[in-house]
Amino acid sequence: MKLRSKxxxxxxxxxxxxxxxxxxxxxxxxxxxxxAPSNSSQQAASVAKVTLTxxxxxxxxxxxxxxxxxxxHKLHPDVQMxxxxxxxxxxxxxxxxxxxxxxxxxxxxxDAQIQQxxxxxxxxxxxxxxxxxxxxxxxxxxxxLSGEVLAEIYEGKIQYWDDAKIKALNPGVKLPHQVIKxxxxxxxxxxxxxxTQYLSKSSAAWNQNYGYGTTISWPGLQTEIGAKGNQGVxxxxxKTPYSIGYVGISWLDKAVQQGLGYAALENKAGKYVxxxxxxxxxxxxxxxxxxxxxxxISLIDEPGANSYPIINFEYIIVKDDQPNAAKADALKAFLxxxxxxxxxxxxxxxxPVHFLPLPTSVHAKSEAQxxxxxx
Amino acid sequence: xxxxxxxxxxxxxxxLAWLAFALVLFGLVDLVGSVLWQGxxxxxxxxxxxxTQGIAGGLENAILGTFELVFIGVVFxxxxxxxxxxxxxxxxxxxxxxxxRFVAEVLSGxxxxxxxxxxxxxxxxHFHWGFSALAGGVALTLIMxxxxxxxxxxxxxxxxxxxxxxxxxxxxxxxQAILKTVWRPAASGMATxxxxxxxIGLGETAPLLYTAGWNSNNPSLALTHSQVGYLTYVAxxxxxxxxxxxxxxxxxxxxxxxxxxxVIQLVVRFVVWRSAARSGRSAA
Amino acid sequence: MRKVSKVAKAWDRGFRVLAAIGxxxxxxxxxxxxxxxxxxxxxxxRFMGIHFLTETRWDMGNLxxxxxxxxxxxxxxxASYGALxxxxxxxxxxxxxLVIAVPVSxxxxxxxxxRVRGPLGFLLNILVELLAxxxxxxxGLWGILVLVPWIANALAPFLKSVLGFIPFFGGQTGTGxxxxxxxxxxxxxIVPIITATTRDLLMQVPLLAREGGLGIGxxxxxxxxxxxxxxxxxxxxxxxxLGWGRAMGETMAVLMVSGNATNILPQxxxxxxxxxxxxxxxxxxxxxxxxxxMAVHALSELALLLLAITLATNLVARWxxxxxxxxxxxxP
Numbered sequence: 001m002k003l004r005s006k007x008x009x010x011x012x013x014x015x016x017x018x019x020x021x022x023x024x025x026x027x028x029x030x031x032x033x034x035x036a037p038s039n040s041s042q043q044a045a046s047v048a049k050v051t052l053t054x055x056x057x058x059x060x061x062x063x064x065x066x067x068x069x070x071x072x073h074k075l076h077p078d079v080q081m082x083x084x085x086x087x088x089x090x091x092x093x094x095x096x097x098x099x100x101x102x103x104x105x106x107x108x109x110x111d112a113q114i115q116q117x118x119x120x121x122x123x124x125x126x127x128x129x130x131x132x133x134x135x136x137x138x139x140x141x142x143x144x145l146s147g148e149v150l151a152e153i154y155e156g157k158i159q160y161w162d163d164a165k166i167k168a169l170n171p172g173v174k175l176p177h178q179v180i181k182x183x184x185x186x187x188x189x190x191x192x193x194x195x196t197q198y199l200s201k202s203s204a205a206w207n208q209n210y211g212y213g214t215t216i217s218w219p220g221l222q223t224e225i226g227a228k229g230n231q232g233v234x235x236x237x238x239k240t241p242y243s244i245g246y247v248g249i250s251w252l253d254k255a256v257q258q259g260l261g262y263a264a265l266e267n268k269a270g271k272y273v274x275x276x277x278x279x280x281x282x283x284x285x286x287x288x289x290x291x292x293x294x295x296x297i298s299l300i301d302e303p304g305a306n307s308y309p310i311i312n313f314e315y316i317i318v319k320d321d322q323p324n325a326a327k328a329d330a331l332k333a334f335l336x337x338x339x340x341x342x343x344x345x346x347x348x349x350x351x352p353v354h355f356l357p358l359p360t361s362v363h364a365k366s367e368a369q370x371x372x373x374x375x
Numbered sequence: 376x377x378x379x380x381x382x383x384x385x386x387x388x389x390x391l392a393w394l395a396f397a398l399v400l401f402g403l404v405d406l407v408g409s410v411l412w413q414g415x416x417x418x419x420x421x422x423x424x425x426x427t428q429g430i431a432g433g434l435e436n437a438i439l440g441t442f443e444l445v446f447i448g449v450v451f452x453x454x455x456x457x458x459x460x461x462x463x464x465x466x467x468x469x470x471x472x473x474x475x476r477f478v479a480e481v482l483s484g485x486x487x488x489x490x491x492x493x494x495x496x497x498x499x500x501h502f503h504w505g506f507s508a509l510a511g512g513v514a515l516t517l518i519m520x521x522x523x524x525x526x527x528x529x530x531x532x533x534x535x536x537x538x539x540x541x542x543x544x545x546x547x548x549x550x551q552a553i554l555k556t557v558w559r560p561a562a563s564g565m566a567t568x569x570x571x572x573x574x575i576g577l578g579e580t581a582p583l584l585y586t587a588g589w590n591s592n593n594p595s596l597a598l599t600h601s602q603v604g605y606l607t608y609v610a611x612x613x614x615x616x617x618x619x620x621x622x623x624x625x626x627x628x629x630x631x632x633x634x635x636x637x638v639i640q641l642v643v644r645f646v647v648w649r650s651a652a653r654s655g656r657s658a659a
Numbered sequence: 660m661r662k663v664s665k666v667a668k669a670w671d672r673g674f675r676v677l678a679a680i681g682x683x684x685x686x687x688x689x690x691x692x693x694x695x696x697x698x699x700x701x702x703x704x705r706f707m708g709i710h711f712l713t714e715t716r717w718d719m720g721n722l723x724x725x726x727x728x729x730x731x732x733x734x735x736x737x738a739s740y741g742a743l744x745x746x747x748x749x750x751x752x753x754x755x756x757l758v759i760a761v762p763v764s765x766x767x768x769x770x771x772x773x774r775v776r777g778p779l780g781f782l783l784n785i786l787v788e789l790l791a792x793x794x795x796x797x798x799g800l801w802g803i804l805v806l807v808p809w810i811a812n813a814l815a816p817f818l819k820s821v822l823g824f825i826p827f828f829g830g831q832t833g834t835g836x837x838x839x840x841x842x843x844x845x846x847x848x849i850v851p852i853i854t855a856t857t858r859d860l861l862m863q864v865p866l867l868a869r870e871g872g873l874g875i876g877x878x879x880x881x882x883x884x885x886x887x888x889x890x891x892x893x894x895x896x897x898x899x900x901l902g903w904g905r906a907m908g909e910t911m912a913v914l915m916v917s918g919n920a921t922n923i924l925p926q927x928x929x930x931x932x933x934x935x936x937x938x939x940x941x942x943x944x945x946x947x948x949x950x951x952x953m954a955v956h957a958l959s960e961l962a963l964l965l966l967a968i969t970l971a972t973n974l975v976a977r978w979x980x981x982x983x984x985x986x987x988x989x990x991p
Contacts, residue, residue: 053602082591082602086944093947099505099588110723112735112950181834186919188945211737215945217718220923222831222930227615228941234617240834254617385880392774395766399850400783403790406801406847413804458681466675467682475682477977482685484973485692486908488936489962492943493692496699496955517688524685548663548671571792578794581910581940607796611911614803629800636792644785 050330055084056091056104058230059248067349089188089214095317103317106190108296124313127356129275132263134244144169146266147202156221183245186226188214195246197300250353267309283307320372328375335370414630417623427591431620436593440604445576447512452519460527483521487581495585504599506588514582519572526568530561563650567643574639580607699959706732714741733951740957748932753906755842768857791851799915802844811835833929836918844912849902856898860891900976908969910936935965
């Protein structure tokens with residue numbers, strides 16, 4: 001009867017979906033990458049497929065997703081990795097909750113969190129930086145901005161681009177009389193952590209009233225724009241004239257392509273520096289003198305005439321007790337590959353995103369932490 | 376004089392009504408049109424067979440994930456909803472039936488984000504399923520269940536009592552009567568209810584954000600501890616990227632969603648039309 | 660009389676039990692949802708008390724500092740959860756959605772019920788119901804693609820120039836991500852509900868009453884105004900309340916166009932806002948970074964508040980739309 005033919009059609013449709021899903025599942029490992037089969041001597045010992053899931057920092061994402069995963073998959077086709085750019089806050093909380101294997105974060109975990117979850121490791125894998133970007137049509141070159149001025153912009157005390165305080169830092173630059181539109185991260189963000197740490201160190205008022213963190217209670221401004229992820233901030237800046245925001249350095253090239261400019265920031269010595277590998281290196285050299293064994297340390301506002309003020313370690317947040325040996329081994333293999341200066345930490349991967357490799361002392365400490373991962 | 380003024384008022388009033396109607400049509404055409412326009416420009420057939428890779432790629436993983444989530448939702452919601460609807464219509468005394476209908480209404484009024492929050496706390500964290508197809512599927516069940524229950528109940532209520540009495544008079548138990556005869560006239564109503572519930576499930580995002588997670592690979596058959604991608608996630612997340620290919624993927628996802636839902640709605644219309652034609656009544 | 664076999668009776672009982680389980684399932688789910696949301700909210704209720712409803716500042720506190728104690732609850736230093744911004748955002752956007760949707764729906768319903776017939780009418784009815792099925796993400800997509808730029812470049816300056824003397828319509832025209840955009844998007848979502856219900860109600864108005872009006876010389880519009888609309892008044896109010904409930908619970912479309920404001924109440928129509936549902940969706944994963952767990956509890960109280968308001972609205976709507984024994988009108 002007619003009803004029966006409808007059921008037939010429905011069953012056929014479900015069967016068709018099932019067939020496609022079946023084909024899809026078996027294809028998924030080979031269709032993720034068009035890579036040639038591996039010929040490296042570093043074949044992983046386990047034959048069974050291991051899946052490593054990553055989520056978190058949008059600063060680390062361009063490196064992790066676009067560079068590391070394809071390269072690592074070529075060497076270890078039996079390890080399948082997925083990445084997502086959800087913000088450092090999510091990276092930390094999902095790693096703690098165990099919903100992902102690898103949490104990526106620009107921010108280290110707080111003391112209170114470590115106390116509650118002593119089995120979490122914060123492992124630096126690279127040095128990165130952050131810059132302040134703005135959309136000012138017609139203004140060429142790099143504006144000079146200081147932490148205090150930025151704090152006042154984000155507090156709403158400085159409202160127009162041609163405010164006296166901005167003009168004082170940029171004599172000779174023609175600034176428009178337009179309302180400044182500050183862009184903030186609405187998700188739990190390591191970039192927010194870095195930026196607010198810089199503001200807290202530069203402005204006592206900011207430190208008192210707002211502090212720092214992956215999420216803070218931003219001053220309520222009519223003109224403020226909230227965006228998700230570095231990608232959202234870049235998109236918002238590009239769309240909104242006279243806006244200003246904080247963006248991770250791995251997004252610098254993309255953002256400059258969209259016509260955005262970036263600022264020279266005032267460092268601790270009072271000089272205005274751009275984020276180049278030289279200035280980041282100078283700051284890193286100062287900062288690594290005091291790295292503790294658990295490697296949770298801020299590298300903001302390091303001393304030195306040539307130091308760039310906003311740099312940080314990119315952290316991988318993992319549990320030191322993994323559910324099984326296969327996963328623990330896969331994790332250790334990947335992380336060791338990532339911090340290896342001739343593999344994941346080589347210029348081939350880091351230079352396109354303007355990161356720096358780990359200094360030797362930090363590399364040793366990271367290796368020690370990776371060893372702690374047990375299955 | 377007054378007559379003419381009244382005539383003008385009448386014309387004016389109807390003019391406003393037509394204006395409102397035109398506004399709705401315009402809004403609908405603009406919405407569907409712009410999504411379709413951007414979608415058609417961004418969509419390639421290859422997207423159906425390629426999973427998402429980073430910022431671009433295809434939609435295969437999202438489409439399969441959506442189907443998997445809705446399928447799990449239906450597997451739970453359909454039996455519960457249909458059985459519940461049968462109970463409410465056929466077995467429950469009137470007071471109890473009213474209570475059940477009321478509870479179903481209340482459940483359907485729960486905001487979808489609250490269901491997502493519930494799913495996250497209970498299924499993902501407390502039960503330790505992690506972001507998974509099962510957690511997402513159960514969240515969709517909660518959304519679809521009251522709808523299926525309500526439409527089953529209403530369709531069965533439309534069947535005249537005479538049909539049941541005839542069956543009982545032949546010596547059937549109530550169950551036999553339902554399973555053998557009463558369901559047939561109600562079948563088209565139940566089918567449309569199920570199809571519309573599926574359409575609702577296809578378009579949901581908030582319940583899945585914190586239960587299904589996201590995966591750029593095709594779904595494995597693992598029900599727990601394996602995240603699943605879905606179309607609405609692509610439409611929501613990839614829209615705000617500074618990369619043109621990512622935005623195109625978002626438009627394409629919106630386009631595919633719109634097409635799927637359109638197809639379902641057309642099938643529903645067809646079913647209603649055919650059942651009405653068959654029973655000789657004019658279409659509602 | 661043919662005897663019913665024992666097997667058949669056993670099946671009958673078994674089936675009834677299964678069906679009863681199915682019927683009980685919504686209640687079970689509803690109770691578990693309410694229970695979990697309530698239990699998770701208790702710490703915040705004790706921590707904030709009534710200030711939850713009156714404070715504007717939503718501060719998760721210094722997550723990198725030490726935890727403090729207040730009212731017997733552990734929370735980060737400086738934490739204070741005030742939901743006023745979200746309550747105002749939700750209510751204002753829903754009210755604006757209603758202000759736009761109700762007249763438009765009434766007009767559309769009148770046309771669909773009384774003015775179009777035949778295959779064209781069939782087609783138009785289908786189109787309106789199509790709008791009901793569009794996922795909210797797709798409406799949000801259209802919002803970002805078309806609506807927000809249009810508001811920023813055309814609608815907001817226009818409204819400001821025409822109505823700018825009223826404080827609510829004046830001031831900065833903003834970026835387009837605004838209360839206005841949220842209201843319009845919500846209106847798009849609730850128009851189909853109100854239109855469909857109102858159209859069905861209008862078709863239930865007895866033909867005799869309408870023809871009677873025409874018979875004594877009323878114009879067709881007067882028939883609508885003095886006979887049809889008053890007839891359906893209660894059912895109509897119920898439909899509007901249903902639409903309002905839907906608008907308040909809507910998450911995705913609003914999340915995409917509202918601008919996600921925090922710590923600031925909207926000052927005019929073009930200010931960014933944040934609604935309860937959108938805020939929960941946005942913040943749930945950042946809330947997990949709070950070591951004391953208070954942020955998750957605070958979101959839970961927000962969910963509880965949202966649940967309570969939407970359920971109350973839905974209940975009132977259902978009560979108003981209930982079937983009556985009055986002259987043949989059966990409100991759906």
